[in-house]
Amino acid sequence: MLVATLSKRLLRVGQAKRCGLSLRSFSDAKDKDLVLTSIDGDTGVATITMNQAPVNSLSLEMCQAITTAIKEVESQPEIQSLVLASSLPGVFCAGLDITELHKPDEKRLTDFWHSFQQIYFDLYGSRLATIAAIAGHAPAAGCMLALSCDYRIMVSGAGSKKPSTIGLNETKLGIVAPSWLGYQYIDTIGQRQAELGLSLGLLHQPEQALAIGLVDELVPREEVLSRAQAEAVKWGKIPAKARLASKMLARKARLDHLAATRKEDNDFFRSFVTNETAQKIIDGYLQSLSKKKS
Numbered sequence: 001m002l003v004a005t006l007s008k009r010l011l012r013v014g015q016a017k018r019c020g021l022s023l024r025s026f027s028d029a030k031d032k033d034l035v036l037t038s039i040d041g042d043t044g045v046a047t048i049t050m051n052q053a054p055v056n057s058l059s060l061e062m063c064q065a066i067t068t069a070i071k072e073v074e075s076q077p078e079i080q081s082l083v084l085a086s087s088l089p090g091v092f093c094a095g096l097d098i099t100e101l102h103k104p105d106e107k108r109l110t111d112f113w114h115s116f117q118q119i120y121f122d123l124y125g126s127r128l129a130t131i132a133a134i135a136g137h138a139p140a141a142g143c144m145l146a147l148s149c150d151y152r153i154m155v156s157g158a159g160s161k162k163p164s165t166i167g168l169n170e171t172k173l174g175i176v177a178p179s180w181l182g183y184q185y186i187d188t189i190g191q192r193q194a195e196l197g198l199s200l201g202l203l204h205q206p207e208q209a210l211a212i213g214l215v216d217e218l219v220p221r222e223e224v225l226s227r228a229q230a231e232a233v234k235w236g237k238i239p240a241k242a243r244l245a246s247k248m249l250a251r252k253a254r255l256d257h258l259a260a261t262r263k264e265d266n267d268f269f270r271s272f273v274t275n276e277t278a279q280k281i282i283d284g285y286l287q288s289l290s291k292k293k294s
């Protein structure tokens with residue numbers, strides 16, 4: 001049902017094949033699926049919708065599901081553009097699943113960080129034009145998903161009592177964003193704004209995010225997805241090789257650097273998270289999240 005609301009003419013597998021599109025999992029997805037993938041048969045735009053209630057937090061399985069979905073879409077040579085969206089009202093993605101960091105099993109923690117790095121490779125380095133449809137909160141690694149796209153459309157905060165926010169808030173929690181995420185921030189909003197944002201752990205309301213260039217457009221909530229899909233059509237019409245080469249001008253060195261230091265980055269993350277002080281911070285943060293509710 002959910003998928004049917006995503007776009008006017010979504011294809012099932014058989015229909016897609018007749019149109020030369022052979023994506024396997026879209027539209028047949030059950031609501032339990034962590035991500036839903038669909039293709040608009042009229043425009044050829046793919047939409048990957050994160051669907052992990054309550055907040056689309058990035059668990060190991062969620063990271064893997066996102067990567068699988070991106071790879072499935074990329075394997076269709078006819079598809080040039082992709083929208084990344086959320087099925088949850090009010091939340092794009094709450095960032096890393098903090099429970100993955102709490103009293104972790106070392107093997108799973110290693111796999112978890114590897115899968116998070118993999119999203120960076122797959123989304124930031126995608127051959128597709130990627131548009132983020134940010135109709136809700138996007139803190140920390142949620143912001144990273146948006147930063148990894150080529151264009152960001154966010155829900156406007158105008159008239160909202162509790163506007164959505166976006167940014168890298170790690171320092172506020174007493175933890176530190178990985179350097180490759182920090183550089184994505186610097187590359188997008190510039191050194192000064194990134195220094196302020198990272199140091200103070202700022203979460204920006206939409207109008208502020210637009211002012212500093214963290215997002216590219218604000219639209220009313222009900223228009224976020226359709227506007228993102230329309231933007232994806234525009235990007236999909238740019239000659240693909242030239243578009244990808246231009247994207248890589250800005251991103252290749254960053255991607256190559258993480259590829260070369262991937263294991264070190266994972267080792268560092270693991271020793272950081274398993275440290276006693278970090279575990280106290282993570283424990284306290286988890287408690288504060290559930291207290292907020294009660």
Ligand SMILES: CCCCCCCCCC/C=C/CC(=O)SCCNC(=O)CCNC(=O)[C@H](O)C(C)(C)COP(=O)(O)OP(=O)(O)OC[C@H]1O[C@@H](n2cnc3c(N)ncnc32)[C@H](O)[C@@H]1OP(=O)(O)O
Binds near residue numbers: 090093141292
């Ligand atoms: C000193 C050294 C330290 C070293 C540590 C090293 C670590 C390195 C890693 C660095 C990288 C970090 C990147 C990250 O992404 S960290 C995660 C940051 N994310 C957040 O801070 C977001 C937290 N969530 C929220 O602010 C809100 O949930 C929301 C997104 C604004 C939505 O608010 P809403 O009111 O709709 O929802 P609730 O807050 O009521 O949440 C509903 C339930 O979901 C649970 N929840 C929320 N966020 C997370 C999460 N990120 N991980 C796991 N679970 C989450 C929340 O507890 C509620 O659960 P409950 O229903 O069971 O109570």
